[in-house]
Amino acid sequence: MADKPPKKGKLLFKGDKKEKKKKRKHRDEEDRDQAQLTEDGWVRVDGLDDLVGPVFITHPSDPTVCLTVDENDRFLAYPLPEDVSSEEPMIVNQVFVGARSVGSTQRFTFKSYLGKFLSSDKVGVTRCDREAISGPEEWEPVITEAGVAFQNTYGKFMMVDQVANGGFKIRTDAEEIGFCETFRVFCQARFKYKRKKESKEKKFNADRAELDNVKKNQSWGGGKLHMTREDSKRLKKAKAEGRMNEAMLDRRSMMKADRYCK
Structure with a gap:
């Protein structure tokens, strides 16, 4: 079997220092720099x-x-x-x-x-x-x-x-x-x-509110959510009307999971 031809490249001599490869900037750093430029001005x-x-x-x-x-x-x-x-x-x-x-x-x-x-x-x-x-x-x-x-x-x-x-x-x-x-x-x-960014983080999440309520007050379902789309809409409406606590209490009462809710 014939020997493979040597790879073409730059000639190296004894004592020559190897060139260091330039490290590519991490994508996260690039995105951060770009965001910094965007937020200026x-x-x-x-x-x-x-x-x-x-x-x-x-x-x-x-x-x-x-x-x-x-x-x-x-x-x-x-x-x-x-x-x-x-x-x-x-x-x-x-x-x-x-x-x-x-x-x-x-x-x-x-x-x-x-x-x-x-x-x-x-x-x-x-x-x-x-x-x-x-x-x-x-x-x-x-x-x-x-x-x-x-x-x-x-x-x-x-x-x-x-x-x-x-x-x-x-x-x-x-x-x-x-x-x-x-x-x-x-x-x-x-x-x-x-x-x-702050507004996005503060956006109301009905599922998250219900999960926090389960962990704090209830024990049914092993801490799992029992939330339908209608339930989510109902809680969002209650949040907008300023009666979130009342709506959450009603849910706990209907689920009969907390004897202290009545």
Whole structure:
């Protein structure tokens, strides 16, 4: 049988050091690095939860403008240069901090870097120089496919208006939502993805709730679940209505597995 031909490759000489093979980065590390890159910077707001925290509010006019407050509390529609990204602020003056009003999930307040609140009066004059929160400082954002509209406590919408000298002015007296009333709002990506992750973890799981109940209070079935699809729906409905404990007690009573439940 003929000898096999030698494999072709780089010639090695005595005393030469072998080249170390480059280790390929583990996929988990690559995914982690990619996630880190994704969570840097600013991303579009697509839900009310994204408005909690630092936000950058722009309008796609020509040129694009952003809401800005100067050192003298003057509220301005600042035109962004063409060579500057319209998706993230250049200076802290362009950043507002959104927060939900106490006792409400729909109403928000927006505070400037100077600690003053964005407000609007009955005739639509919009400013950012209020130090305390009352009705005029509360806003109800409306999420649309095109962006975000801001409705004041008097039912009017904030809008961008072009003035005679070619500049822009912000006022809040529009009756309906149109192009001038629709803003593009950006939030910090790391806060957005963190909230989404926490929301996913807190999502109610009826099977898990029932299993915890079995382990804690019951002994039937050797700790196994007896849960139908209808049972799961019934518990989810009870959770939404705020009577979860009552519903769980009813289940224990019907299963007759815990003599202490009656």
